[in-house]
Amino acid sequence: MAITGTRATEHRPRCDYGALFVTYLAPFADGHFYLGGARGIDSLALAWLAENTDARLTVVVPGTVAQQPAEACRAIALAGRRIGDIVELGAAELGRAAYHARNRWMVDHASLTIGFPHSIAPSTGTWQTLDYTAEQGKPRLVVPV
Numbered sequence: 001m002a003i004t005g006t007r008a009t010e011h012r013p014r015c016d017y018g019a020l021f022v023t024y025l026a027p028f029a030d031g032h033f034y035l036g037g038a039r040g041i042d043s044l045a046l047a048w049l050a051e052n053t054d055a056r057l058t059v060v061v062p063g064t065v066a067q068q069p070a071e072a073c074r075a076i077a078l079a080g081r082r083i084g085d086i087v088e089l090g091a092a093e094l095g096r097a098a099y100h101a102r103n104r105w106m107v108d109h110a111s112l113t114i115g116f117p118h119s120i121a122p123s124t125g126t127w128q129t130l131d132y133t134a135e136q137g138k139p140r141l142v143v144p145v
Helices: 014-024 041-052 070-082 096-109 125-135
Strands: 002-005 032-035 056-061 083-088 113-116 140-142
Touching (some): 002 041, 002 125, 032 041, 032 096, 041 056, 056 070, 056 096, 070 083, 096 125, 113 125, 125 140
Parallel strands (some): 002 032, 056 083, 113 140
């Protein structure tokens, strides 16, 4: 499963995300998750999956882990040995194109995308990922936050 979601998560109490993950991620806990290594949903989901499941975890970043925001670096460090693979795509410049390439990579390797969008605006990376999933004929689960 590819996980995608908003970076803006402060509008809800942190415990709300745990409850959402119990409902929407736990049923797939025996699977393989691809997470984008960003702050927000990516970091929250990584921490929850590492602590509460035995799922295989792969973190995919557009450049290198060192280029990720501090919150994401902390989540990756805390998940530590629970992460099976870290894929650094090595983008020379971190911008929209690099993040979209990372999102497509995750979808291409997953059989399902679970998205946690904050907005219905189609220009967000979360919606770009969900739309790309649909274009590939793969299922997607949308959980608005």
